[in-house]
Amino acid sequence: MPISMRPTQALRLWQQVALSEVQGNMPDLSMRQMAILLTVYLDPPPHTVRGLAGQLGVTKPVITRALDTMGALNLVTRHRDEQDRRNVLVRRTVEGALYVERFGDAIIAGARELPI
Template sequence: MARNLKALGLWRTALIASVRQDGPDLSARQMAIMLQVYLTDPPHTVRGLAATLNISKPAVTRALDRLSLLGFIKRKRDAEDKRSVLVQRTVKGSVFLSDFAELVIAAGAVAPEDLATIRAEEELATAAKARLEAELTAASPDEAVAVEEAVQ
């Protein structure tokens, strides 16, 4: 549960930072499409995006309309299949996602007070390990095996 809360807290921090900027707010669907187009190998089509994301083709088309207006993607007729439209990346979309990635990275940065806690926990773990190793060294061979089995 704590791990889930930490992950959601990071996502929340990144989203709040994104909303506070001057840039456009993307819906979850628009962001999912952006990430799919930019993080997976082309070609990308409406049909393919709909299948991958398990959403309808009209929903993909509406999201692409908005992303296209923002200049984050562009559409191009497939030269091999005139019925198909390819979804392509743009420089503006790459810059947007790069900036968003920086927000996510910043959200995951360890705060100084968290770093102090981490260091204290590491010191405790190191001390506990040293004590255990000392006990194993001082113990008879049979006792050492029993301690090792108990630890595992």
């Protein structure tokens, strides 16, 4: 079922979710980091640094820096692809899955609070 929203409602939802993330005790990620994280968790694997760079239209070093931060937070891990050692695989973690699920819950909660 499609959701219908006016632009101001969509922006209010985005604001509410952003505020809850900043005020919460969970790490707040940059837009780029969140785009990478959601790609890893919502799109089917395998995910590689090279593939993510191509998909997001950025360089591999940009992806590597974002993954460094997310790896330190245990939201993703990286491993060398044993079948093609040139590739670095990006894998999901339990902590990352919980983070993404909680973020989705925050969006749902914010949408419920929107005026009609």
